[in-house]
Amino acid sequence: MRSFMIFGALVASALATAAFAAQQDFAIVNNTGQAILTLNVSPSDETSWGPDILGVEILAAGERADVSFENEEERCEWDIRVTYQDGDTGAWQGINLCETTTVTLTAE
Numbered sequence: 640m641r642s643f644m645i646f647g648a649l650v651a652s653a654l655a656t657a658a659f660a661a662q663q664d665f666a667i668v669n670n671t672g673q674a675i676l677t678l679n680v681s682p683s684d685e686t687s688w689g690p691d692i693l694g695v696e697i698l699a700a701g702e703r704a705d706v707s708f709e710n711e712e713e714r715c716e717w718d719i720r721v722t723y724q725d726g727d728t729g730a731w732q733g734i735n736l737c738e739t740t741t742v743t744l745t746a747e
Contacts, residue, residue: 664705665705665706665742666704666706666741667698668703668742669700669703669744670700670743670745670746671729671744673700674723674724675697675744676721676722676723676724677691678693678698679691679692679719679721680717682716682717683717683718683732683733684714693706716733716734716735717734718734719732719742729744731744
């Protein structure tokens with residue numbers, strides 16, 4: 640009976656760790672001084688960007704938005720790219736979304 644309880648605790652611990660590792664939702668704060676039209680997120684080791692996941696039409700300078708995206712990745716290191724209202728882009732790399740709940744973007 641005791642070994643079953645230990646096994647159950649190990650399984651519960653592994654499931655909790657997997658759920659934590661897959662949690663990449665975050666809040667984005669736009670301190671770039673420019674309006675943001677699109678926000679793309681991709682795993683740091685990928686060469687292409689994911690779809691626009693901003694969820695609002697424009698994220699004005701100084702505004703904050705909650706970002707939620709569904710994926711089956713258990714990676715923690717992600718890159719973020721934005722497109723500004725004037726067409727320029729900005730990128731931030733290696734953001735640990737398993738440990739970070741708020742990402743503040745500043746002018747590069």
